[in-house]
Amino acid sequence: MKLLITNLSRIVVGVLFIISGFIKLNDPVGFSFKLEEYFSEPVLNLPWLEPHALGIALFVVILEVLLGVALLVGFRLKLTRWILLGMIVFFTFLTLYSAVTGKVTDCGCFGDALKLTPWQSFYKDVALLVLILILFWGKDLLKPLGGKTFRSGITAAALVACVGFAYHVLNHLPAIDFRAYHIGTNIPEDKSVPEDAPKPVIEYDWKFRIDGEEKIITTLGAFPEVQGEFIEVAETREIEPGYEPPIHDFTLERGDTDYADALLARKNLLMIISYDLDRSHREAFASLARIADSATSLGYSVIGMSASSQAQVDAIKEEYNLNIPFYFSDQTTLKTIVRSNPGVVRLEAGTIVQKLHYNDLDQLQLRELTEAERYDLPLKKALDSVLVLDQKYRSTGNFGDWGKQMQIDSSNIHFVDSLIAERGYPGKSLVGDKAGVAAWYVIQHSTRIDNFLPAIKEAAETGELPYRLYAMMLDRSLMDRGLHQRYGTQAMSFGIGSPQEINVIWPIEDLEGVDERRKAAGFEQTLEEQVKGMFGEAYELKYYTLEEAQEMRDLLMGGTK
Incomplete structure (x- = not known):
């Protein structure tokens, strides 16, 4: 019985370590992001380790696989047992810390293939700890497989395979995509919540003053039917979580507006993604600029996505002549979509059909779209x-x-x-x-x-x-409401065709910056050039106050705007 229990523990521990290590080795960049979360100031407060997260991730996941292989074949069993014990004790502490503090909601033990809550991860590590202690209890019963050369060869081969596999996925993309944004995913569908989806169950603590005493009445949301003075809702607790769609954090923002739904509705969309422009492989943007121009000419819509500041976006667009609009999205979301900085994702009617690392841009599948396809x-x-x-x-x-x-x-x-x-x-x-x-x-x-x-x-x-058309309509709206226009596109004419004809440019907000705003909006002419084109080269531009312009408009009889 002791032999059976010991060997069963050996198999379970070895297989679990190989599976856990391989899943993370398939996506070492993703595991490094999880380590960065642990190293961050709010969690373990070890920010000096964050720049080394990828190296640590690679070491840990390769070690996991090798420990599993070494245990199964019996290579250096004593050393293997002690390293296993040290790792599981550390991971058990880490998962317990996560469970108690709630600072990390997913330990990343099995990457994106299997999501565990902190407490589930802790219980899993406790079970593994027990199994590893059994290996110490039955250490004399653990027999190596084959000869020494065989065991060394298998372990060495596993090491070479791990290093080669890691090199491949780091320079391309994960071989198996376990994330919500895998090829074939329809983002709008996976963002939606079915009408019959379970709603969260929330428990409310209502504070009342009843007969001079404060009392707490607890309900599942309904206002209590009690005789007394309501004071406040003291506390709320989620008893049962509601339905959460597979994709719940995808946004494409400019200012305070999310344009995700409008952009995802396009038939053919190419997304150039860089979660952090400062940490990106900048040389790739020269190729991406050429791809963006080519894709646009073939009929594709091309956008950029980043969590970097507008100043950083403007700088890289100017440096590489990248003529596409950029939208802000959450950094974690962008890291999840594609494990490349920058990377490319191609969609058809909201469905992901291709994802590429910047090293594989030559594999992007573009063709000239027919009118019916566009x-x-x-x-x-x-x-x-x-x-x-x-x-x-x-x-x-x-x-x-x-x-x-x-x-x-x-x-x-x-x-x-x-x-x-x-x-x-x-x-x-x-x-x-x-x-x-x-x-x-x-x-x-x-x-x-x-x-x-x-x-x-x-x-x-x-x-x-064209943004300039919005600028013109905005100016028209502002003028009609008696407010300063922003781009100087609106004018009024009095006494058209008569010697007393007067042409008035409606007052402009921040007059000194108008030409800069016009250029940013896509106007090719300065304000002065536009005015001379409207009223002739001899026209002398005169600026009126809002009160003066309003008075002239009120007196306008038969003129046109």
Whole structure:
């Protein structure tokens, strides 16, 4: 019986160490991120170890595999037992610390292949500790396999295999992807929560004053039916967790707005990801810039994702002429998506179809997309017609036809309103560059600009619409509300065609910085160049106060804006 228990413990410990080590060896970068979390100031407060996390991770996971192999074949059994004991004692302390403090919610024992809570990890380590102690108890019964040369050869071969495998996954990507963002994942689907998904069960402690005494009444959320004075909710506790979707932290932010849903809806999307630009392999961005230009010309939408500051993003875009919009996302999320800094992910209608390390960029599969693959052709045709109708009588300059144009405008804005409510702004990735501005013209010529301005801003921020068009509409909205415009695109004319004709640029906020803002928004002309183009080279630009401009507009009779 002692022999059976000892050998069974030997097999279980050896196999578990090999499996645990191999899973982490498959993704040593991911394990290094977990070690960085342990080394961080809020946890073990060992920040000086963080730069060495990857080296430590490689040493630990290779050692795990070798210990498992050595135990099974009987190589240096005494030394192997003591190292196993030392490792398991350390890991048991670590998992207990995590469980008690709650500072680390997943120990990373089995990487992303099997998620364990801190207490589950602790109990697993306690069980392994017992099994390893059994190996000491039955040490005389542990017999080596084969001869010394055989055991040394097997252990050496395992070491060579581990080093070779580690070298491969470090310079490419994990051979097996256990993460939520593996190839074949549809991100929008995995972000969604089913209607019938379990809701979290929350226990509430309600504090009341009853008959002069403070009492706590506990319910599962319902307000207590008691006679007394309610004071406060003293405490809440989650009794049962609700449903958490596989992907719950994917965002693509600019400012305070998340554009993830709009961007993931695109048919063909290429994401260039760098969780930390300062720690990235910067030489790769020269190739990525060429890939971005090529992909755009073939019909793909290309975006950048990073957790770095806007200043860092602007610097690398300028250095490598990387002409793509960047969005902010959580660093942990970006590390999870692709184990490469930078890396590339290609999606089709929200589904991941390819992931690449920067060393494998030559394997990116791009082809020229057909019109049907790029666009929603029926919608494109409809918006082409809308654009023609929008200009049908405007382009003639015949004011006698203005009533007909107003009827067309009314029909157009109704169509655009319904379309944006259902599908968001129909921009260039959906219908192409020309049709992609049709809805903008319809809105710009309506009296409902403020209703649609958020959708126009989102379209501009996501590259669906030239940003300068949003700038023009924003200026129009600000002028109509009697506020300073930002880009200087709006003007008024009084007494058109008469000797007393007056042309007024609506007052501008922060006048000194207007040309810089115009350039950033995509305008090719300075304010002065624009004004001379509008009113002639002889026009002398004069700035009015908001009060003066407002007074002139109030007196405007028969003029046009």
